[in-house]
Amino acid sequence: MTSMPIDTTQARALYTKLVLIREVEELIAHAYAEQQMRCPTHLCVGQEAVPAAVGTALRPDDYIFGTYRGHGIYLAKGGSLRAMLAELYGKAAGVTRGKSGSMQLIAPEVGFLCASALVGGTIPIAVGGGLAAKMRGEDRVSVAVFGDAATEEGVFHEAMNFASLKKLPVVFVCENNFFAVYTHISARQCADNIYQRAAAYDMHGVRVDGNDIVAVYEAMREAVAVARNGGGPTLIEARTYRWREHCGPNWDNDLGYRSAEEAKNWMQQEPVKRFERFVTEARLLSADELRTIRERIVEEAAEALTFAKNSPFPDACELLTGVYAP
Amino acid sequence: MSRLLTYAQALNEAVSLTMEVDPAVFIIGEGVDDPKGIFGSTSGLKEKFGDRASDMPLSENGMTGVIIGAALAGMRPVMTHQRIDFTLLALDQIVNHAAKRCYTSGGRQGVPITIRCIIGRGWGQGSQHSQSLHSFFAHIPGLKVVMPTTPYDAKGLLIASIEDNNPVVFIEHRWLYNINGQVPEGLYRVPIGEAKMVREGSDLTIAAVSYMTLEALRAADMLAEAGVSVEVVDVRTLRPLDDKPIINSARKTGRLLVADTGWKAAGFSAEIVARVVEELHGLLKCAPRRIALPDCPTPTTPALANNYYPRSVDLVAAVCDMLGMKPDRPFAQATTAVPLDLPDKLFTGPF
Numbered sequence A: 001m002t003s004m005p006i007d008t009t010q011a012r013a014l015y016t017k018l019v020l021i022r023e024v025e026e027l028i029a030h031a032y033a034e035q036q037m038r039c040p041t042h043l044c045v046g047q048e049a050v051p052a053a054v055g056t057a058l059r060p061d062d063y064i065f066g067t068y069r070g071h072g073i074y075l076a077k078g079g080s081l082r083a084m085l086a087e088l089y090g091k092a093a094g095v096t097r098g099k100s101g102s103m104q105l106i107a108p109e110v111g112f113l114c115a116s117a118l119v120g121g122t123i124p125i126a127v128g129g130g131l132a133a134k135m136r137g138e139d140r141v142s143v144a145v146f147g148d149a150a151t152e153e154g155v156f157h158e159a160m161n162f163a164s165l166k167k168l169p170v171v172f173v174c175e176n177n178f179f180a181v182y183t184h185i186s187a188r189q190c191a192d193n194i195y196q197r198a199a200a201y202d203m204h205g206v207r208v209d210g211n212d213i214v215a216v217y218e219a220m221r222e223a224v225a226v227a228r229n230g231g232g233p234t235l236i237e238a239r240t241y242r243w244r245e246h247c248g249p250n251w252d253n254d255l256g257y258r259s260a261e262e263a264k265n266w267m268q269q270e271p272v273k274r275f276e277r278f279v280t281e282a283r284l285l286s287a288d289e290l291r292t293i294r295e296r297i298v299e300e301a302a303e304a305l306t307f308a309k310n311s312p313f314p315d316a317c318e319l320l321t322g323v324y325a326p
Numbered sequence B: 001m002s003r004l005l006t007y008a009q010a011l012n013e014a015v016s017l018t019m020e021v022d023p024a025v026f027i028i029g030e031g032v033d034d035p036k037g038i039f040g041s042t043s044g045l046k047e048k049f050g051d052r053a054s055d056m057p058l059s060e061n062g063m064t065g066v067i068i069g070a071a072l073a074g075m076r077p078v079m080t081h082q083r084i085d086f087t088l089l090a091l092d093q094i095v096n097h098a099a100k101r102c103y104t105s106g107g108r109q110g111v112p113i114t115i116r117c118i119i120g121r122g123w124g125q126g127s128q129h130s131q132s133l134h135s136f137f138a139h140i141p142g143l144k145v146v147m148p149t150t151p152y153d154a155k156g157l158l159i160a161s162i163e164d165n166n167p168v169v170f171i172e173h174r175w176l177y178n179i180n181g182q183v184p185e186g187l188y189r190v191p192i193g194e195a196k197m198v199r200e201g202s203d204l205t206i207a208a209v210s211y212m213t214l215e216a217l218r219a220a221d222m223l224a225e226a227g228v229s230v231e232v233v234d235v236r237t238l239r240p241l242d243d244k245p246i247i248n249s250a251r252k253t254g255r256l257l258v259a260d261t262g263w264k265a266a267g268f269s270a271e272i273v274a275r276v277v278e279e280l281h282g283l284l285k286c287a288p289r290r291i292a293l294p295d296c297p298t299p300t301t302p303a304l305a306n307n308y309y310p311r312s313v314d315l316v317a318a319v320c321d322m323l324g325m326k327p328d329r330p331f332a333q334a335t336t337a338v339p340l341d342l343p344d345k346l347f348t349g350p351f
Helices: A008-032 A049-056 A071-077 A081-088 A122-135 A148-152 A154-165 A194-200 A213-228 A260-268 A271-281 A287-310 A316-320 B007-021 B045-052 B060-072 B084-104 B134-138 B151-163 B212-225 B244-253 B268-280 B312-322 B331-335
Strands: A063-067 A112-116 A142-147 A170-176 A204-209 A234-239 B002-006 B025-029 B076-081 B114-119 B144-146 B168-173 B180-184 B196-199 B204-208 B230-234 B237-239 B256-263 B289-293
Touching: A008 A049, A008 A071, A008 A081, A008 A213, A008 A271, A008 A287, A049 A071, A049 A142, A049 A170, A049 A213, A063 A071, A063 A122, A071 A081, A071 A112, A081 A287, A112 A122, A112 B060, A112 B084, A122 A142, A122 A154, A122 A170, A122 B060, A122 B084, A142 A148, A148 A154, A148 A170, A148 A194, A154 A170, A154 A194, A154 B060, A170 A194, A170 A213, A194 A204, A194 A234, A204 A213, A213 A234, A213 A271, A271 A287, B002 B007, B002 B151, B007 B025, B007 B045, B007 B151, B007 B180, B025 B045, B025 B060, B060 B076, B060 B084, B076 B084, B076 B151, B084 B114, B084 B168, B114 B151, B134 B144, B134 B168, B134 B237, B134 B256, B134 B268, B144 B151, B151 B168, B151 B180, B196 B212, B196 B244, B204 B212, B204 B244, B204 B312, B212 B230, B212 B256, B212 B312, B230 B244, B244 B256, B244 B268, B256 B268, B256 B312, B268 B289, B289 B312
Parallel strands: A063 A112, A063 A142, A142 A170, A170 A234, A204 A234, B025 B076, B076 B114, B114 B168, B144 B168, B204 B230, B204 B256, B256 B289
Antiparallel strands: B002 B180, B144 B237, B196 B230
């Protein structure tokens, strides 16, 4: 008998986050056509395994910093679904009262401290979270989640160097979906070796199948344990694939920047069905349990969408509020 | 108890005192714990506070991100740059991230960071070591921009900046580092966002930024000998700008001259003139004037730098012109004691 990498509790937690992200993203894709979510929205359909695994591997008091494709991280870390959808509709009940929309979600109450519309922008900011934890002698971990193009930015290298220099409790998670908008990584990077760049900064780097939630979870748990115990940072490269267009709800393979064949291959490695197969074959969760979890999430998401649509807009006088902290 | 301290000592004391009372405060920057200690302004902090006073990799943008993250996680970091020119490498983090965080969080987050940076000048600092970039930062909502002139203000404003819950760009002028002034012991604050009238007068108002306040005071002394009474307002904080004392002074004197350490074109001096004219158009006795840097990068050779930096005599000439006076004796003689590329008589190069 081979040892099981996860138990039933972990399987349930992973599946719940995985399906939550999938169902919410699909719901947004559907509702976006109504033209009432008036902000740039980057969906992570197809990539859900990475944020779901990362969020499950963290404690509520751990820090996480994300990107403009951030719904997954936000939900996986435990951010309020109602507040997120209200934010997309620009409503006062939104995460930031409609001030920043989809691209800069936060949930400080559960450690999601910021996201950015600037590629790579939050990587060093996440390292700062790790520095604060270390200076205060806490055992918190700080996680930077970013895409493959962010590794082309100077701050990626600056942040890795400093995190390793000071042995900070940081995990760098690269969601490599191979595209910067329409430009393939092979046109942007000299080699397909993101995880190996860790070695240059004297830290551990690992590549995982980002559509295999168990693989991401195991890599993440190990990196978090090392960071929490003073072993310094790890770089995880999780290879995955964005299904829909870079920004917006539509499909765009017809534009010709990637082949239908390639997309089809990735969709056959689809993370949700793959995990469903795994947990049922391993008898961790039954098909009935999976259905129950999904139905509850679908119901919850529909309720949150109604809440968001029916919420009031912020008052016009809020234009000038919140520029400075008191 | 008040003592005579230099500007550099006043800055050092401000950081040291805030670090003593608040364990969340730390200071980081290239050269913070090196033998020169940022021209003395960080000397001794490493010995006193250990790792809370530390050097950093030459990664200005990344390290600015690091202090933003530390601030979001509850710390109160101070970063220091030996030249303000280096902050240009960190503009993404300062402008796109730190300045926006409070607003884009719906007011839920603050970024309590202080970025100290020094405007260089003299001894051939040249185009990349002596820019006066305050106008640029003052353009950005979400930042506060502070430029103290005296040792008293340097200490009080730095303490206020570190205690502020917003990103503060704290701009020091290298030529102020050796000036002396009375500085009280202990913690005190000079509020951010308050201009200060530093000399009362009735004929003309000079609104001055940073080091130019000293040149304005010298000009006022010279003009007083000629019977001209000049009021000088030290702007002190550029954002949020406290324009009331400047407008009130210009309303009283009817004349405004702005003295800035930066470039004239699209510069901060234009903002002050605009605010005064918007309030007082028709009440002014003559058109406002600006004394600021000419429209070129800083040259290295003293032969050219002599015509680059305005000094008190240029202010005097402008004032005389605005008052329709012909000076009855050459004021220029008053400033020949120190060469234009040296801050004071005690200074020897290199910087």
